Each structure stands twice: as structure tokens, then as C-alpha cells.
Amino acid sequence: MRRWNGWGEEGVVFPLSEKARVLLQEQLGPGTLPREATLEEVLSRVPPSRLPPHPLVSPDPEERLRHARGQSLPDWIFLRSGQIPAFPDGVAFPTTNEEVRALLAYAREVGARVIPYGGGTSVAGQVSVLPGEAPVLSLDLRRMNRLLRLDEKSLLATFEAGVQGPDLEAQLRAWGFTLGHFPQSFPYSTLGGWVATRSVGQESLRYGRIEDLFAGGRLEAPAGTLLLPSFPASAAGPDLKQAALGSEGRLGVLTEATVRIRPLPKAEAFAAVFFREFGEGLEAVRRMAQEEVPLSLVRLSTPEETAVNLALAGQSRGLALLEAWLALRGAGPGRALLLLGASGTRARVSQALGEALGIARAHGGVYAGQAPGRFWAHHRFRQPYLRNTLWEMGYAVDTLETAGTWNQVPRLLLAVEAVLREALGEEGERVYAFSHLSRVYPTGANLYTTYLFRLHRDPGTNLARWRKLKAAASQAIVAHGGTISHQHGVGTDHLPYLEAEKGPWGLEALRALCRALDPWGLMNPGKLV
Structure with a gap:
């Protein structure tokens, strides 16, 4: 069964290596786990439904709890503390288009607001229930899966x-x-x-x-x-x-x-390259994108994230030998890891990796074999479980992302990481931030930043810290010409910054489109625009 207040299945744990634990304590100090509300405590706080009965709508308190929030850090703070601002008044699981239409008609009749719900994995507030006078209906589409x-x-x-x-x-x-x-x-x-x-x-x-x-x-x-x-x-x-x-x-x-x-591809392969410093890697991946090397994956980590990746891999004789060999080749503490992937026919895979490695070597890259790439591919869908592990150690973790042109990316990276590291300084708290590029284009690249800070015993303090960090990073992104979101969407978290990107008339055009298709204002209000 899925966790109601965290990521993934209840029985799955992604442990943190001892090396990573030491690194985290060095960067942030020891963590403190806030008191967590139990499922029973939170269910006792679910208010009575404001919706009249309907054969397709469930007022079950646990279903309503499980559809109240998504997977953003504020969502976690609310869920783990039990201080959830609002719940849907009912949850429906339609199985046909006709049932969806019937539910929309029901919502209009009773004055309810409707939140379409998929996997509940949004990280920008798209499925979060906002307080309000109107009842809320969560429309879970997962039974429409054919x-x-x-x-x-x-x-x-x-x-x-x-x-x-x-x-x-x-x-x-x-x-x-x-x-x-x-x-x-x-x-x-x-x-x-x-x-x-x-x-x-x-x-x-x-x-x-x-x-x-x-x-x-x-x-x-x-x-x-x-x-x-x-x-x-x-x-x-x-x-x-x-x-x-x-x-x-x-x-x-x-x-x-x-x-x-x-x-289906006939073959798939991954490769790892280390650069002596991030700038060399940045120039290499720019060339790969502009020369249209037919890769499936390009993921370039900053030195800080490279250190985290190596720490997460734990301590082994093979890893120690790799680090020693890299040091001999000039890739020391400031090294940056590049993961490459290719899929398709065997000939295409060989050609793509050959071209990419040639470019990497021309920019000082040191080929490190396929093992790091295979490790990443094997664990890539398990890594979100680290959020559970870190929370239980007393640390909050969040991510943010943007994209910019190639001449903007270096400034964006420096600005975003700098404001994150400084944002909690007045409170005497440190923030550990690191980034990677995971999607490159001929004209630019995305920037994906992870940041961690220590949890406070008070959930209100944790929420205030997140708001301070999110605002600082978002303002830096806008000031340096980046998009407010490359892949996470807008929701509630990025809504205040959308006008800087779309302009007032762009936002009015979006609102007009919403009014045309939803003249009664039923659909997911408070999100996007």
C-alpha cells in the first residue's frame, strides 16, 4: 500500500550509505525529527463532507485524506504534522467519459469545485485542496487506464x-x-x-x-x-x-x-565521463546538443552533486580505485560527472556513444566505463524514497528547476545556488544545494537543483523556511531570465511568478480560455492562473 504521508510503498526503504550520512552532517549538522501525526489522529480531524450523496462519490475520510495533497515539500509538512488546511469533500473514481460528464454536471448543480487527480505526484501544488466556502470533489482517473x-x-x-x-x-x-x-x-x-x-x-x-x-x-x-x-x-x-x-x-x-x-529499442547503453571542472563538461554537452548527437540521456552534475552521487554509492574497493584513478588523470575534488545514454539499434547506440565520447575527450573528459550509468539507471525510480529516509533523519529535501539559453545557464546556476545557501543565514541555519543539467537543447539547457535543510520541531517554522527558500530561488530565476518551470508546472507554487513570463495580456488570454470552457469556474481554481 502507498504511504499516505510520504513517497511510494510502505515497505520500501532506500537506505543512506554511511559515507552520505557523514557528508550530510558535515554540511548541515545533526538533524531533528519533528513529531509526526498518526493516521488515526489525522483521520479524526477530517470534517464531515459538505457534498450531498451521489452514487459515484465516496465521502470516506481516508480516501479524502489521501487526495488532499500532492508530493511537494509543503504537502509533506502538512501531512506529516497532521495540520492539513483543507480536505476534498468527496472522491470519485469514474470509469467512462459518460461518468466524468455526469460528475461535472453534479458539481455544477451542487456548486462544487473539481480537482482532476492522477497519480498524486505533483510537486507544485496542482492537486492540493485549498480552503474555501465551496465543497471540493476530487476526480481520481486511475480506473480509466485502458x-x-x-x-x-x-x-x-x-x-x-x-x-x-x-x-x-x-x-x-x-x-x-x-x-x-x-x-x-x-x-x-x-x-x-x-x-x-x-x-x-x-x-x-x-x-x-x-x-x-x-x-x-x-x-x-x-x-x-x-x-x-x-x-x-x-x-x-x-x-x-x-x-x-x-x-x-x-x-x-x-x-x-x-x-x-x-x-522497442534493440539495445540500450550508458556511459560515464568525469571532467576536471564543470565548465569543461558544460562546453562538451553544448556541443553534443548543437551537433545533434543521437543520445537519449545527457546528465551533467556540478562538483557538489558529483560528490553526493559518489557518497550515495557507498564505500567499496572499486569506488576507491576509481577515485584514485580519476585523481591521477587530473579529475580531483572539483570533478563533474556526466552520464550519457543511448538507445535504438545496436549500430545507433554505438555511433551515438562514440560521437559523444569523442566530444567529451576533446574537452578533457575522462571515460569511466558503464558501471556508474548502470547504477543510476537501476536506482533512478528508487531515489525518491530517499526523501522518506532523509525526513526520518531530520532533514527536509526539495527540488526546483528552470531552463535558459546557453549564455544564461552559468549565471542561473550560480545565482540560484547562492541565494539558497544564504537564505536561512539569519536563523543560523545552513542549506546544502547542488545541481545538474538533465535536458539539453541546441539553444540551451535545463537546470535542476536539489536543496536540503534541517527540520525544526515546529511545522510552521519548516513551512516558513521553505517559503523563504522558494521565494529567493524563484526571484533569482526570474531576474536572470530563466523560465519559472521547465518540467514541474505552475500549480500554486509558481503562480506568483507566471506574469513575469507570460505578461499581463498573456495571463488574460489564459483566463479567457478558462472562462470559455469552464464558464462556472468549477475546475481547479487557484492553480495556474
Whole structure:
């Protein structure tokens, strides 16, 4: 069973190596675990439902608790402390388009607000229930998980939008295909959630971002049904698929999605390269992107994150030999780790890695074999479990991300990490921040930053610290020309900064679109715009 107040399955633990524990204490000092509310305590605080009975709506307190928040750090603070501001008044599990339409009609009739819910993995507040006078209905789509149509000739597959990552890939694999979309939330997140937040997969360099994969679908809006045909291309005015992408449940409920698929790759391989310093690696991956080397993965870590990755790997004779060998080759404490991946035919994989390693060597890179890449690939969907481990040690961990042009990336990196490290200085607290690039483009790259700080016994203090850190980093991103989100979406956390990117008339255009499809303001209010 999934945890109600953390990540993943209850029985799964990702332990921290002793080397990583020592590193963490050196950076932040000993952690303190706040008191945690029990499930029974929190359930006793769930208020009576304000919704009238409906055969498709459950008022069960535990279902309402499990649909109250997502997976952001504020969500965790509320859940772990039991101080949850609001709960949905009911949860529905529709299985057809007709049931979705019936539930939207019911919500309009009783004056309820509707939050579409997929895997519950959002990290920017998209599924969080906000306090308000109107009752809230959570619409959980995970029972709408079937493969409806497969066009093998056109390489198109139509799914119900509630299908989760592993089920989607299993249904395609049975026919010899893959979508190739693997965000870190892959075990739980849904196809509809990917579309609604403009998700990016870890191997999107080969397979594309979700907007490259989304070919069409069906949106059930309060005003009616919006069908999005799957043309190979069209010049018939603005593309309404782009409106559904990133809409975060504000326009309606995405119930079906047609996606572009590929045959399963014949081969897949990973490689690791160490650079003496981050700047060399940055120039190497820029060249790889601009020369369009056909890779599936490019992940360049800063020296700080490289040290964390090596610490997480633990202590072994093989690792000690690797570090000694790297030091001899000039890759000392300031080294930066680059992971490369390629998939496709065996010839394509060999060509891609050969080209990439040639560029890396030209920029001073030291090839370190395939073992580090295989280690990352094996653990990539287990790493979020570290959030549970760190919390139980008394540390909060959060991530943020942006993207900028190649001339902006170095300044963005320095600015974001600097403001994070300084933000809690007046409280006498340190922040440990480190970053990587995990998606490169010919014109720029994304920047993904992880930061940790010590938990306080008071949940209000933890929330205030997070707000201070989030505001400092977001303001730095905007000031240095980055996007407020490359892959996590807007939700509530990034909403204050959206006007800097879209402008006032851009926001008004989005609001007008929401009014056109949702004239009664039922859909996920307080998110996106």
C-alpha cells in the first residue's frame, strides 16, 4: 500500500550509505525529527463532507485524506504534522467519459469545485485542496487506464488518461512498442498528468517531451466535450492541443490521449565521463546538443552533486580505485560527472556513444566505463524514497528547476545556488544545494537543483523556511531570465511568478480560455492562473 504521508510503498526503504550520512552532517549538522501525526489522529480531524450523496462519490475520510495533497515539500509538512488546511469533500473514481460528464454536471448543480487527480505526484501544488466556502470533489482517473486503440502503421496509441506509467509501458510492450516517457515519478504518475503539466522524461532527448508525444485526445469540459484530432500536421489555425498541454485541470478533465509511439529499442547503453571542472563538461554537452548527437540521456552534475552521487554509492574497493584513478588523470575534488545514454539499434547506440565520447575527450573528459550509468539507471525510480529516509533523519529535501539559453545557464546556476545557501543565514541555519543539467537543447539547457535543510520541531517554522527558500530561488530565476518551470508546472507554487513570463495580456488570454470552457469556474481554481 502507498504511504499516505510520504513517497511510494510502505515497505520500501532506500537506505543512506554511511559515507552520505557523514557528508550530510558535515554540511548541515545533526538533524531533528519533528513529531509526526498518526493516521488515526489525522483521520479524526477530517470534517464531515459538505457534498450531498451521489452514487459515484465516496465521502470516506481516508480516501479524502489521501487526495488532499500532492508530493511537494509543503504537502509533506502538512501531512506529516497532521495540520492539513483543507480536505476534498468527496472522491470519485469514474470509469467512462459518460461518468466524468455526469460528475461535472453534479458539481455544477451542487456548486462544487473539481480537482482532476492522477497519480498524486505533483510537486507544485496542482492537486492540493485549498480552503474555501465551496465543497471540493476530487476526480481520481486511475480506473480509466485502458489502451483503446493501437495504430501500428501510423505509430499512434490512444489510452484513457488515467493510465499510470508502468501500465502504459506494459500494454505497449505486449505489442512491441514504447512511449519512452520516464519522469522520476514514472511508477505512479499518469498519462493525463504528464500532459496537464508538460512533463519531461529522463530520456526525452531521444523520445521527446510530452508535447512532442501528445498527438490528440478528448477533454471533458464543463461547457462540453473538446475533441483534439490526431493529424500528422495542420495549418488550420492555432493548435488547441497546445491549450490542453500544461492546463493543469483548469479547462476540464482530459479523459483520453493519443500518443506517438516507437518500436522497442534493440539495445540500450550508458556511459560515464568525469571532467576536471564543470565548465569543461558544460562546453562538451553544448556541443553534443548543437551537433545533434543521437543520445537519449545527457546528465551533467556540478562538483557538489558529483560528490553526493559518489557518497550515495557507498564505500567499496572499486569506488576507491576509481577515485584514485580519476585523481591521477587530473579529475580531483572539483570533478563533474556526466552520464550519457543511448538507445535504438545496436549500430545507433554505438555511433551515438562514440560521437559523444569523442566530444567529451576533446574537452578533457575522462571515460569511466558503464558501471556508474548502470547504477543510476537501476536506482533512478528508487531515489525518491530517499526523501522518506532523509525526513526520518531530520532533514527536509526539495527540488526546483528552470531552463535558459546557453549564455544564461552559468549565471542561473550560480545565482540560484547562492541565494539558497544564504537564505536561512539569519536563523543560523545552513542549506546544502547542488545541481545538474538533465535536458539539453541546441539553444540551451535545463537546470535542476536539489536543496536540503534541517527540520525544526515546529511545522510552521519548516513551512516558513521553505517559503523563504522558494521565494529567493524563484526571484533569482526570474531576474536572470530563466523560465519559472521547465518540467514541474505552475500549480500554486509558481503562480506568483507566471506574469513575469507570460505578461499581463498573456495571463488574460489564459483566463479567457478558462472562462470559455469552464464558464462556472468549477475546475481547479487557484492553480495556474
